[in-house]
Amino acid sequence: MNTTVSRIDSPSEFTSPNDQPYAAPHHDVHADRFGVEISAITPDVGPDGIEILLHENQLILIARRSRAVRPNWGSLALERARSDYRLQIDLGFPAGPEAVRTELACGILSIQVERKADPVIL
DSSP states (O other), X not given: OOOEEEEOSSOOOOOOTTSOOOBOOOEEEEEETTEEEEEEEOTTEEEEEEEEEEETTEEEEEEEESSOOOTTSOOOGGGOOXXXXXXXXXXXXXXXXXXXXXXXXXXXXXXXXXXXXXXXXX
């Protein structure tokens, strides 16, 4: 999958390319001692439209819709939002791009962020 994962210096406010505010996708977060797993429902988003930004303990997901719902067509409840998606999650630990794995299937984006093992002090 061609997902862009990068580290940024400061999380600034983002606006979508069409100047509409981002919509927050429906999501679920599961955290344990091994890391964090995030599932987000992102209809009409392709693999090339996903960008993941990391800043300190924050993960910022930006998912750009590949197509808009045509104005004269009816849409499903999840497709009513015409804006792109943005989600900011506090991981609780710093992570680098190498710790992030993503998978997109049937409009559901799964993100796994592995936590580094704590050093053992003897």
